[in-house]
Structures are given as structure tokens and as C-alpha cells.
Amino acid sequence: LDLGGCWNLLSRPLYKDCRAEPCDCSVKTYTSHMSVGSGINPATFIMEKRTSATEYHIEASTSALDNNQSDKLSNRHVKQANVQSVALADAIAKDQPNYKSLSQFKLYAMMALCVLNGVMNGYDGSVMSAINAMDPFQDRFKIGTTGELNGAVFSIYTVGNIVGSLACGYFMDRWGRRTCMFSGASSIIIGSVLQASSYQLPQFFVGRFIVGVGTPMCATSAPVFLVEMAYPTWRGLAGGLYNVLGWYIGANLAAWTCYGTNFIPNDWAWRIPYIVQLTPATIVVSVVWLLPESPRWLWSQGQKERATAILTKYHGNGNPNSALVKLELDEIQDSLAAELELKNGHWNYKALVNNRPNLYRMWLIMLVAVMAMFIGGSVISYYLFSYVVGNILGNTTNFLIVMVEGVGIKDSSRQLLINGLNTVTSFIAGIFGSFFVDKVGRRPLFLWGTLLTGLVYIPINVLAARAEQFDKDGGTIPTAQSYAFIAMVFTYGIFWSFCWTPLQALYPAEILNNVIRAKGMGVKGFISGVASFINTYGTSVALKHIGWKTYTIFLVLHFIHLGLMYMYCVETKERTLEELEDIFNDPKPVKRSLQKTRVVIDDGLGVKVKDNA
Incomplete structure (x- = not known):
């Protein structure tokens, strides 16, 4: 393929064996010979440089193809879509995974x-x-x-x-x-x-x-x-x-x-x-x-043949010419270039903060790890469960159980049943939410989950305040109010489990690159542990001294967290792990992560880029 020195063979825009990376030229027109079907025919391409090495404007002329090959192309399944990654969409379209x-x-x-x-x-x-x-x-x-x-x-x-x-x-x-x-x-x-x-x-x-x-x-x-x-x-x-x-x-x-x-x-x-x-x-x-061991770890240890064999077997279904496998191997090779600097530094954690992209990653890790503990979901579930168990043993002194008793549920078995039903409904919501992670995306789930649980916290604050006052005055909490409080607890669990629970382990592991993923996840666990420790003991003290106002603190934290997530949370769906590097290297990671490209997907052949969506 003669491109006059203006293009190198790296990515796969449209057809098998066509690979290109832009140089300083913004547009280049050329004629190439590529295999389409079983024959060799000329096709003319126009490529326009985009914002990254994986995005091009591609137009193909198939007028030079023979009639049989043109018919073969016209009979294939073709659809249009907005995609986050052109390269990944192209590889999937070519491989047509089963x-x-x-x-x-x-x-x-x-x-x-x-x-x-x-x-x-x-x-x-x-x-x-x-x-x-x-x-x-x-x-x-x-x-x-x-x-x-x-x-x-x-x-x-x-x-x-x-x-x-x-x-x-x-x-x-x-x-x-x-x-x-x-x-x-x-x-x-x-x-x-x-x-x-x-x-x-x-x-x-x-x-x-x-x-x-x-x-x-x-x-x-x-x-x-x-x-x-x-x-x-x-x-x-x-x-x-x-x-x-x-x-x-x-x-x-x-x-x-x-x-x-x-x-x-x-x-x-x-x-x-x-x-x-x-x-x-x-x-x-x-x-x-x-x-099998992780191919990305094997590659970092110099075991490239084993890594290639594993990806070929499981991602390429045994096909050594799989477009997806070739894409992943190329990207792993590039992303792990920095590993040489850390080869003898397994305890060296400087890489987590040694550049702006990694600092941004760790900031997101902290947002997810800390705020998951401090926006109240763990408080509701932990203390509701604790007080239900405590009531069974006869040592309950909190208004949450007073709410349950307010609807006439006084025996321990029925109170335990309420806690069990709350867990079951949250479990079901979490399963359904998992199926929306790839469809809707990580960022919308985070934002909607934080907003909805924050809104639920408003009536929880009001009902908790009224319950505490009734408890102090020795009065009886109205049955409707008790039912409303229990309903809010269930609603909170459903929203939280649908939106947040599927993402708490996935998102941190995705946004960390291959070089720092292991250490970064370890630090995430450390941060979560410290936050959990502070949250557990701090909330206990706060409930004792300021009562229902503790929940007001969590209400405020909800909306602070919502603003921070809106400003900093990047989208990671429809990209390989290595392609996320482009997002964090961009001056505006959130904006970059939300960019989409309109493509025509031709199963078995690849994609044709139309325009930015």
C-alpha cells in the first residue's frame, strides 16, 4: 500500500487489511489494493484526520469492484449507529462475535x-x-x-x-x-x-x-x-x-x-x-x-506469546486474524510502554499521581469510594438492619424501629421479614440496573442515582424529624407516617441498587490504566475502608447527639456529590480499556468521553464513518 510516506499502517477503518494512522497532513486521497471477499480490487478512500488516532472520516468507492463482490456487499446487514469508539465498532462488525x-x-x-x-x-x-x-x-x-x-x-x-x-x-x-x-x-x-x-x-x-x-x-x-x-x-x-x-x-x-x-x-x-x-x-x-492469567498482566511481564494466545482463544474464538484481537494487542502494546519504568518498583505508588491523567483518575476513585460511604445509602441499610436485629434481642432504642412498630409490626419475625424484603427488592433492582450499564452508560447511572436518592432523602429527613419528636413526647406515630417512612427506605434501596451498586467495583477498575490498575484498586480499597470506618463510628455518634439532623448532613452531601460527579465523571462505555487513555489525556476529559461518531456498520466488513454525532 503506497501512501507516499504520509500514512503508517496502524488502525483499521473499514476493510480487511486497510490500516492507517494520520501524519501532519489533514486530508489524503489515495488508491490502494485490498482484499474484499476473495479477490483483489482497487478502491479509493478519502481520510480526514480527526481528534485521535482512532477517528477518521472514511468514504469508499466500490465502483471498481466486480459485480459479484458488489452484490455481496449490498446483501449484507447494514445499519447506522452513534458509537463512542470507531475502532472497536469496526472490529466487532468484522468479527461478528457469537x-x-x-x-x-x-x-x-x-x-x-x-x-x-x-x-x-x-x-x-x-x-x-x-x-x-x-x-x-x-x-x-x-x-x-x-x-x-x-x-x-x-x-x-x-x-x-x-x-x-x-x-x-x-x-x-x-x-x-x-x-x-x-x-x-x-x-x-x-x-x-x-x-x-x-x-x-x-x-x-x-x-x-x-x-x-x-x-x-x-x-x-x-x-x-x-x-x-x-x-x-x-x-x-x-x-x-x-x-x-x-x-x-x-x-x-x-x-x-x-x-x-x-x-x-x-x-x-x-x-x-x-x-x-x-x-x-x-x-x-x-x-x-x-x-488463564490476565493477558494484560502477562504482556506486562514480557509473556507476549501467552497473552496473544489467551486473547485469540477467548476474544477471537480461536481466530488468529480476529480484528478485535489485533486491535487489543496493538493498544496493550502502546499502553504498557510505561511499564518499563516500573519493572522493579512493585511497591512504588508514585505512578498513581505522577501526571495529570493519573491524578484525574485517582480523583474519580476518591469520589466513588468516599461518597459511596458518605451519601447515606450505607447508613440507612446498616442501621435499619442493626436495629431490626437489636429489636429481636430487646435492646433497640432508635426511632427507625419505632416506625416499624407504628404500623402494627411489633413481633421480631415480621420486622426481620421487612428487612429481608428490603434486601430482596434492592437485589432485584441491582440485577436490572446491571443490564443498563452498557446500554445507558456509567455517567447517566451515577448522576441519576445520586439525584434520585438525594430527592428521597428529603422526605426521609422530614419523617425522621417527626418520628423523633413523637418519640420524645411519648406520643404515637401516625400509621400513615410509619408506612411512608418504610416506603422511602425501600425506594432509596431500589434507586441506589439500580444505579450505584453495579458500578462500584466496575468503574474504578475501568478508569485505571494497565500500569496502575492493581495499585489503584488497592488504594481504592484502602480509601473505602477508612471512609467506612469513619462513617460507621461518626454516624453512630452523630445519631446519638444530633438525632435526625444526621440525615440532613447526608442530604447536603448528596447534592455536593451530584455537582462533583457532573463536572468530573467520564463515560467509559463502548471502548476498550486502552482506548480510555485518549479520554484522560484530553484537556477536557468529560467532553471527550461524550463525543460520538455516526457510522454505517456493515457486518463482516467494518464501519463507514459518516460524521460526528
Whole structure:
């Protein structure tokens, strides 16, 4: 292909074997010989340089094609669409992936194993609250339901989370994603055995710390592996389902296991839940080595042949000429060029903040991690659950349970049922929301989720204030008001789970590039752990001293967060992981991420760019 030195062979705009990158010339017309179908025919192209190496204005003349080839082109399925990435749309159109193929089903199985890591996170995060409410547990260790000793038992898990979050970045960069999942699951097994077999508090204390270390190692490495292995067109769905299924299955498994064992009048009431905790961890330890390693990590370690083979097998369905595989390999090669600088620096975290694009990424990580804890969703769900369990044991003193009792629901089993139904409706909403991640996009879900939950917080504030006043005056809360409060709690859970829950693990893993993804996700876990620690204890103190006004603070934070997300949240859908580099390198990342290009998609041949959408 002779272009007079003005174009290099790099990207694939339209037809097989046509690859070009612009030089300083803005427009170049040339004639080339390319394979279309089975013959060699001349075709004339006009390319106009766009804002990045992956966007061109392409027009093709097929007048020189023979009649058979022209008929073949005219009979193919053609449609128009607005796309975020021309290069990815072109590769998908050429490959025409079969989502029912064996390679795709193997990818689905890998995603299922990732979900088990999320199940451990959901289980670990919920089981202790229920066990702490059991009489046999309190009789054995006498830690009480409040006080310094109780706080220490709960806090040591958070300390373990912080340690594990910092360690997992090193583990993933040094030994790979699978090793980190294996190490985290092994830690959970060891810690669970220590807790289940404890007769003395120090042993239980150590076991809880070890589980705390292992949980973020699993919960961080699994979404990293997932986004790096998932097929680009359903990466958002997979990432959303990972967090929704993992957390809610784990949390429900813990809650209902403890509900069942609570009727056992001896130590087995709290030992059995820790034995059950071994199940997902044991499966991960047993199966994780059957998974391929992340091709992006392999490439960073110089194992390019293995990386190519894995991408060819799972993303190209075994086709070495797959357009998608070629696109991904080219982009991985470019994006990992900086890895040479960090080859001997697995503990070097300077790369997270050593340039403007990475600083922007870490700012988004902080927004997602911190504000997810501080805009109130965790407060409502955590305290509602805590007070329902507390009421079962007869030690409830908060107006949330007064609301439940205000509608005539006074027995503990029905109160627990309300909490269970709230979890189920949120779970269903999260599943539905996951299917909108790739269709609607990440940015709209974040913005609408924050806005809607903020609006729900307004009646929650009003109803909470009135309930507290009724409680102080010794009056009876009107039944309608109690029903309204419960309805708002359910509504909040639905909005939050639909919009935010699918994105909390997916979005941070996407926006971090290949060089800093492992360390960045580790720091994200660290930030979340610290924020959770502050939120849990700070909210408890605030509720005690200022009551319902605590929820006003969260209401204000909602709209502050909404403004920040509107200004800084970039869209990541319909792009390969490496193509996101163009967004963060742009002076205006949000505007760049929202740009679309109008294309004509011709299945089997590629795309024709019409204009910017």
C-alpha cells in the first residue's frame, strides 16, 4: 500500500487489511489494493484526520469492484449507529462475535468464579453483625453489644481490610491476578477456621484480622481480572452483575444462615456460620488455577506469546486474524510502554499521581469510594438492619424501629421479614440496573442515582424529624407516617441498587490504566475502608447527639456529590480499556468521553464513518 510516506499502517477503518494512522497532513486521497471477499480490487478512500488516532472520516468507492463482490456487499446487514469508539465498532462488525460459542461460555464461567470472590466480601461484611447478637457468642466471649471491647472486635476487621487493600496491589503486580485471588481466599479459610474453633478471645481476634486481610484481596483482584478478561461488548454487564450478585448473595447467605442457627442453644449457633464461610473460599482456592492469567498482566511481564494466545482463544474464538484481537494487542502494546519504568518498583505508588491523567483518575476513585460511604445509602441499610436485629434481642432504642412498630409490626419475625424484603427488592433492582450499564452508560447511572436518592432523602429527613419528636413526647406515630417512612427506605434501596451498586467495583477498575490498575484498586480499597470506618463510628455518634439532623448532613452531601460527579465523571462505555487513555489525556476529559461518531456498520466488513454525532 503506497501512501507516499504520509500514512503508517496502524488502525483499521473499514476493510480487511486497510490500516492507517494520520501524519501532519489533514486530508489524503489515495488508491490502494485490498482484499474484499476473495479477490483483489482497487478502491479509493478519502481520510480526514480527526481528534485521535482512532477517528477518521472514511468514504469508499466500490465502483471498481466486480459485480459479484458488489452484490455481496449490498446483501449484507447494514445499519447506522452513534458509537463512542470507531475502532472497536469496526472490529466487532468484522468479527461478528457469537455469544453462544464455547469460548464465550468459558468467559461466562470465569465471571462466575469472580462473583464468588464478591460473595465472600458480602458474607464477611455481614456475618459479624448477626453473630454479635447471639446469646451463645456473648456467653462465650462476653464482648457486649457496645463498648471498647466490642468496638475492638469489629475494628480489627477494618484494620485487616486496610492492610489487605495495600498488599493486594503488590500481589497483583508481582504475581498476577490469580495469585492474589488465591492468597485472599486462603487467608479467609485460615481466618474462618480460627474463628470457628475459638474458645478464647485472642484466637478469635487473630482470625478476624486474617479474614479482614483476605477479603479485600479477593474483592479487589476479582474485578480487575474481570474487566481485563471480559469481552468488551459486555464488560459493563459483567462488572455490574459481579458486584450485585456477589454482595447480595453473600449478605443474604450470612443473614439467613445466622437466622437459622440462632435457634441452636449452644456455641454451634455462631460456629456454623463461620464454617459456611469456608464454602466460597474453598471453591475459589480449588478452581482459580484453572483460569488463564490476565493477558494484560502477562504482556506486562514480557509473556507476549501467552497473552496473544489467551486473547485469540477467548476474544477471537480461536481466530488468529480476529480484528478485535489485533486491535487489543496493538493498544496493550502502546499502553504498557510505561511499564518499563516500573519493572522493579512493585511497591512504588508514585505512578498513581505522577501526571495529570493519573491524578484525574485517582480523583474519580476518591469520589466513588468516599461518597459511596458518605451519601447515606450505607447508613440507612446498616442501621435499619442493626436495629431490626437489636429489636429481636430487646435492646433497640432508635426511632427507625419505632416506625416499624407504628404500623402494627411489633413481633421480631415480621420486622426481620421487612428487612429481608428490603434486601430482596434492592437485589432485584441491582440485577436490572446491571443490564443498563452498557446500554445507558456509567455517567447517566451515577448522576441519576445520586439525584434520585438525594430527592428521597428529603422526605426521609422530614419523617425522621417527626418520628423523633413523637418519640420524645411519648406520643404515637401516625400509621400513615410509619408506612411512608418504610416506603422511602425501600425506594432509596431500589434507586441506589439500580444505579450505584453495579458500578462500584466496575468503574474504578475501568478508569485505571494497565500500569496502575492493581495499585489503584488497592488504594481504592484502602480509601473505602477508612471512609467506612469513619462513617460507621461518626454516624453512630452523630445519631446519638444530633438525632435526625444526621440525615440532613447526608442530604447536603448528596447534592455536593451530584455537582462533583457532573463536572468530573467520564463515560467509559463502548471502548476498550486502552482506548480510555485518549479520554484522560484530553484537556477536557468529560467532553471527550461524550463525543460520538455516526457510522454505517456493515457486518463482516467494518464501519463507514459518516460524521460526528
